[in-house]
Amino acid sequence: xxxxxxxxxxxxxxxxxxxxxxxxxxxxxxxxxxxxxxxxxxxxxxxxxxxxxxxxxxxxxxxxxxxxxxxxxxxxxxxxxxxxxxxxxxxxxxxxxxxxxxxxxxxxxxxxxxxxxxxxxxxxxxxxxx
Amino acid sequence: xxxxxxxxxxxxxxxxxxxxxxxxxxxxxxxxxxxxxxxxxxxxxxxxxxxxxxxxxxxxxxxxxxxxxxxxxxxxxxxxxxxxxxxxxxxxxxxxxxxxxx
Numbered sequence: 001x002x003x004x005x006x007x008x009x010x011x012x013x014x015x016x017x018x019x020x021x022x023x024x025x026x027x028x029x030x031x032x033x034x035x036x037x038x039x040x041x042x043x044x045x046x047x048x049x050x051x052x053x054x055x056x057x058x059x060x061x062x063x064x065x066x067x068x069x070x071x072x073x074x075x076x077x078x079x080x081x082x083x084x085x086x087x088x089x090x091x092x093x094x095x096x097x098x099x100x101x102x103x104x105x106x107x108x109x110x111x112x113x114x115x116x117x118x119x120x121x122x123x124x125x126x127x128x129x130x
Numbered sequence: 131x132x133x134x135x136x137x138x139x140x141x142x143x144x145x146x147x148x149x150x151x152x153x154x155x156x157x158x159x160x161x162x163x164x165x166x167x168x169x170x171x172x173x174x175x176x177x178x179x180x181x182x183x184x185x186x187x188x189x190x191x192x193x194x195x196x197x198x199x200x201x202x203x204x205x206x207x208x209x210x211x212x213x214x215x216x217x218x219x220x221x222x223x224x225x226x227x228x229x230x231x232x
Contacts, residue, residue, distance in 0.1 A: 001223050003222065015138075015164045015165075015195075016138070016164070019138075019163060019164060019195075022194070022215050023215060023218055023219065025215075026214075026215035026216050026218065026219050027219045027222075029216075030216060030219050030220075032219065032223070124222050124223070124227065124228055125228070126136075126222055126228045126230075127228070127230040128138075128230070129230075130138070130139075130232055
């Protein structure tokens with residue numbers, strides 16, 4: 001079955017960041033297709049490559065990137081939420097004249113249309129967060 | 131249309147479970163996740179409401195979230211089935227839609 005996941009919460013702040021990851025991994029292991037994972041609101045903070053958690057803690061950002069590489073996942077960060085929170089890719093860096101970018105590997109910045117499309121194209125959409 | 135309602139807050143913190151029980155239609159299910167698993171515990175003031183809804187709704191609780199809170203699988207009400215993440219995925223597939231009750 002074709003599933004999409006929406007994550008509305010940031011890492012190390014709300015359990016939803018873990019629940020969404022565990023659910024996505026379980027769905028992939030069962031052979032389902034993950035059409036898209038959409039990061040919205042504080043969820044966009046899962047898309048920075050600059051986090052350095054302690055070595056004995058889970059690396060919430062990096063494990064998304066790893067999962068994306070293994071399963072060719074489409075990890076989409078909402079552009080308006082990202083701009084507000086300082087999640088920047090190369091295009092956004094140029095467009096807004098910023099001195100750096102921080103988007104993590106496997107993530108891309110796009111708009112709410114991607115969420116709408118996920119709703120249309122997927123058999124189920126599961127939302128995590130408040 | 132069967133809907134899987136997820137509840138992620140303790141009923142002693144927010145009223146999302148009560149809202150969920152009010153709006154959930156016959157044949158739907160409620161899955162307790164994160165702090166929501168406290169709503170599935172046996173011997174609380176919420177038990178009556180769950181039992182009353184038990185003949186029209188099915189109840190599930192996410193096992194890893196029970197364990198993370200020091201709750202054993204035996205501590206939940208009889209009407210609640212404990213599932214793991216695989217079971218969570220199966221529930222999403224088995225229902226027509228998933229709705230996060232906030």
